[in-house]
Amino acid sequence: MSRQRFHAILWSLHMSDPKEDEENDRKRNTAEYDRLFKIKPLYTEITAACKAHFQPHQNISIDERMVASKARISLKQYMKNKPTKWGYKLFVLADSSTAYTWNFFVYTGKSEFLSGQGLSYTSVVDLLPFPLLGGGYTLFVDNFYTSPALFGDLFAKNIGCCGTIRKNRVGFPQTELNDLPKKAERGDMRWIRRSKLLFIKWMDSREVTMCSTVHAAFSGQTVRRNVKRAGVWQTKIVTVPDAVVDYNRSMGGVDVSDALIGYYSVLRKTMKWYKTFFYHFLDIAVVNSFILHKELHKMRVDPGMTNPHTQKSFREQLSAELRGDVPAAPPPLPPSSQVCMPAYYGEDATKHRRYCRRCSEAGNKTVKTPIYCTKCLIPLCLTSKKNCFKAWHTSD
Template sequence: MSSSVPKHPKQSRFSLSEVLEEMDRSESDGENDQLSGLESADSVSEAAFEDGLDPLQDFEDTEENPPPSTSESFDVSQQKRRRSIPTPLPYTTSSKPARPVESRRASTPTPTTSDPEERWKFVTEDDVEPVQHRFCPARAPGAQLDTSKKYSPLDLFQLYFSMNVVQSLCTNTNKNGEKQQAQGKKYQWDPVSIKWFLGILIFMGLLTTHTVRDYWSPRRPYGIPFCHTVMSRKRYEAIAWTLHISDPEEDNENDQKKGTPQHDRLFRLRPLLDSLLLSCKTYYHPRQNLSIDERMVASKARIGFKQYMKAKPTKWGFKLFVLADAHNGYTCDFNIYTGKSKSVSGKGLSYDSVMNLIKVSYLGTGYHLYVDNFYTSTTLFQDLYKLKFGACGTIRENRQGFPRTKENAIPKKADRGTIRWIRSDKLLYTKWMDTREVTMCSSIHKVYTGDKVQRRVRNEDGSWRTRNIPVPTPVKAYNQHMGGVDLSDALIKYYNMAQKTKKWYKNIFYNFIDIAVVNSFMLHKELAQAQTTKALSHKTFREELCKQLVDIGLVEQEASASTDKLCVPVAITKGKELDPSMKASFGRRHCALCNEGKLRNKTPWKCEACDVPLCVIVDRNCFKKWHMRKEKKT
């Protein structure tokens, strides 16, 4: 059945059959584009993620839909413009007249209340405080250590970098060193002691130079003796180049699984990552207020899950979702973002990022969680409430579930301190006018309890004065408890030990050391408070830890040397089969003691225990002088 359509004087009209055919073609094209985007959504999701958006939670603001048309025909170009995301519509091919087709948006939110007269309420209207869950932590909040004992900075650091972890690092680094040497690398490789290396890294965070080589430079204004007394520059560089966390042979097996679900993108970090996460949870239990936020680990290494965040101070690097105690910034748990993947829950990355960090078996119930507008959503807060977790955070007005009503909303030129609110079941949505409008969502607070904040406002004559303005309870609590991750980041960046490297996993490894040091410092402060003693400052704590790591490395080396070898002169070529004519000259090295006096004397002798080349001749016994000086130092 076809119907004739009267012509419009200004724009052309189509018959109903032409309209349906055109819509069917456009819808099929749009649907194909949408499906292909979901199958390989890296470009769409990553672009949204860089802007702090969640594709499954956020949508574009568009005007309200116009009332349904009563005509059997309409302008196809206008219909296309109204749909921000194509969605298939039910069509009829029967001879009956077709229904009027309304403009649709795929992401149009459902109203949060069933009351059609719902509106934004004034602050003077009564609000009901939501029922609070009882705070029942799984363990007593605070350090999970014996408060009657004394713990040195090294003891606390070894809770996160245990002997097993250090031994694994040494073993895998030595394997990687032997592998690289077999591949033709020219630097000399000897078995590594990782504790010296860690001590120097922490020292480099305390004292920053332009290049690593400046730490060993003897010329003014450098001349820094500390690193030179621990190990040579070449030795440090050899360890830094060869450092490896996982087993190189197992790395090759994992690399062969690329493109399959069994491939682990974080395999090169896995041994240390799992151990560090377990230690962070084991030795401390957080207090009631928690915060979740992002942390950027600076890097420009070539790897697929490196992120570019244009709004962050650190724009290039790896993104970590971090759960921290709002009281002191202790890092309780974290996840490393490895790029686009299908949402486990189907509710978006922001939802999954929070739920992956909230483990009731580890934390308990009754906690209050504070997040920013990337994470906050109606669905998340409702599900957290079911887990007996309260939540509060800033929220985007275009996020699904946010009240869509404009009735009695804050006008654009409202006075500072103006408050509007809507309560939908357990959730409170609040708008507050500061220098600009602030929008909050909370399942913990009432809208207003009489709190005020001071703001500077301009008088009519241009002068400034301080004025007390009302502030909603969720805003005040958010400002007080949201800074847990930021505090942890600040403590890390004060003495950041990150070094330039082309290997992505080394960037994250250096950040792991920072996390371990900062968490150790937090435990030190908790223990000092429990024992009513004065805690060390952050800088002093790092200085003591640096010295203790280096000293224990020296003790271990001396103990190993005393049990295995004696300090006796032996030929450098000992154990090597050489032509008799070459024994007097082959393998000669510069004497360590002569080299300090800027003499370039070579010797075929070395100390068997110290592995140091030293002269042993009639008129110059550097071997004896070296060991006499060593005994005086000890």
């Protein structure tokens, strides 16, 4: 594809009907105006596809995701604790074990959340379509979402919850009798149980407060910590609540998904805000497909099966298939003959190449050749400057 053709396609990229866009623009500053109208067709299709092709495992997590942008638009948000501090904010529900993005929505501003429960409560409920998702899950969230009201309501719908909690949250027990001492040692903990809600304070390098509806307070688990004593670093075994262990193990689903997207993101500079979302939706689709590829690979029990694709090779294969120029598989090797003779793997010597056996054994594992031995059935170099074919058959 030429550069001009690529830019012509890029300039024409649009996800909605321009005439309908004009009608929506006339509704600006009214309640009927849809700020996400230009991305709605693909937006709804991607979220529906994410839910349709995978059912999450038991542990799920919810967190924010930032899509980098420097656009001067009111949709852009700032989050100081994120690696990408400026951009569009998405609320994402991901599977904890695979990092599959199962549901998400774009944050458009506080004016969209007028339920009276607050953004943290409403965003979690919106990401959990109970008729479709079902019950029996354990949800892990950070202290932005955790509240006794939310955890109690989700427990009534058969969804357990665990997360860090802010001590000034409404419903958090304010008691000095069961509080940690001012100079608490690492591993010290206190807890209070109110009905199905368990509140825990645990001292690590700093105080950690947790709330859970699915854990016991303590079952004897320990962790290793490096402690400096008399100027010498030592390893110390400290006790740890069950909720902290499971939280650290299962909370990172969205972060892992962000990392997988960031390795090979298709995001590119653009002057149109809706194109930024187009690139990100494409990233979500590709990474989710890659995760499904790995999950399907695990389900197969063929011991002779090859390893699954890496994300790079998966994207390369996907790109080739979308272009429609996937090279044909090398033809099957002919049956062994009685005489060692050189032959080509295919008609096109530039496509059908394999690593030379002799060069690989000599330590140079990057040399490929289109020639193989018809009797030994191994690839060997045969050029005017290098004759591994002869050297292989004449060596002792």
